[in-house]
Amino acid sequence: MSPLLQVAGIEKRYGARIGCTDVSFDLYPGEVMGIVGESGSGKSTLLNCLAGHLAPDAGRVIFDTRHMGPVDTVTMSEPERRMLSRTDWAFVHQHARDGLRMSVSAGGNIGERLMAVGDRHYGRIRAAALDWLDRVEIDGARIDDRPSAFSGGMQQRLQIARNLVTGPRLVFMDEPTGGLDVSVQARLLDLLRGLVRRMGLSAIIVTHDLAVVRLLADRLMVMKDGRVVESGLTDQVLDDPQHGYTQLLVSSVLQV
């Protein structure tokens, strides 16, 4: 099996400061990669470089596209990259407000990607929106409500539905459970795990919450000061941390 995403030597600098440097990994279809580390360790910078929101200063991000085979998304033209981010990629923001159109109804939010790729049949778009509301456990009766009338957890689920409606193969998630209370987090994680498994999605999840990666991620990378200090299978890294920083990270989680 060939990797879906090959990342080689990604580096991003902010002037003299390092955002992230020398990050390389392969992601295979159906695999979920977790990236953990403290605030400022370069996780989000890395994710934004991979998703094409930031231009890395060095390195390659090779994505196995449906039609053209493996292509370097860093050097690909902007229209192609934007097309990719509407079809095969999805990006779940930490704050649902960044990923949703707050002035557009839930149905319109879900339908936007379908219309962006050329669907011009209202009935079909509506049916897809209802189907996806159901899949993310939002009552279909709320299809015409605006996201501003939704709770934080519902907004986050709506954002996920909006992203997955075009059947992407790779999902980038930036702290998907940040800012939600624990019971809502648990429900969201349960939902995400189900969707990822059922749709065979590959995902890259950035978080500082070790419980999230424990539940979702197959593999784990630990970042500190812009570098990857340790990587491996999730259980292996969390149960037997080798690097001093990982040991600190694992031991600083409160045991209830």
Added chain:
Amino acid sequence: MSDYNFAYLDEQTKRMIRRAILKGLAVPGYQVPFASREMPMPYGWGTGGVQVSAATLTPEDRLKVIDQGADDTTNAVSIRKFFERTAGVATTEATQEATVIQTRHRIPEAELTEDQILVYQVPIPEPLRFLEPRKTETRKMHSLQEYGLMHVKLYEDISQHGAISTAYAYPVRVADRYVMDPSPIPKFDNPKMEMAAIQLFGAGREQRIYAVPPYTRVVSLDFEDHPFEATKADHPCDLCGAGDSYLDEVIMDDAGNRMFVCSDTDYCRSRREEAA
């Protein structure tokens, strides 16, 4: 009369505006930036249209100005007077006799010819404005033809009202390329935009000019299962009896009486004169 240059603006400014107009005609539907001047009227009163008209007029032209179809409303009267004073051109109320027609929010009922130029006053030229607030982003969306968002607006209409309720400024796609705001004309007028006359659009405050050349394909956006419909009040004109013209609803008293009359005053008058 000698106090002003012909048609108020100086020659260099008119050249600048003409360059923008030519560029607009070469790229139908594309919003061309131009250095909009202060005009002796407030923004929102047609400063863009007036500048385009000023750059278009020649001493031989015959000008008609309409406001919501009418020749006798404040905006139309004052702009017509403005050009009578500053350009000394002939003016008319008859659509067929005019060579340049400046309009606010209507296309005349009478079919326009290749010898005519229709100048629209545009308040907000960017059709994506209320969907995407960032100008940098809307420009990018135009250049990459990412127009899915326009349909999100129509989707919202249908989901809330059961039909596309956008009744004016109905978005169109010009020459299969740019999505364009046709200015706040009623959607009844949208099908008329594939016409023989040149159509120029001027937005003074927003500093944009765009154009539709003669016989250019102009398609109103819609859904396959909710096709575009050019709607009007289901009523004939109470003055001239026309069943095919766009109507204004006029409230007659506080007892619920109302009448429907043609919004195009010249069309209505000429029909009544013919009948008499």
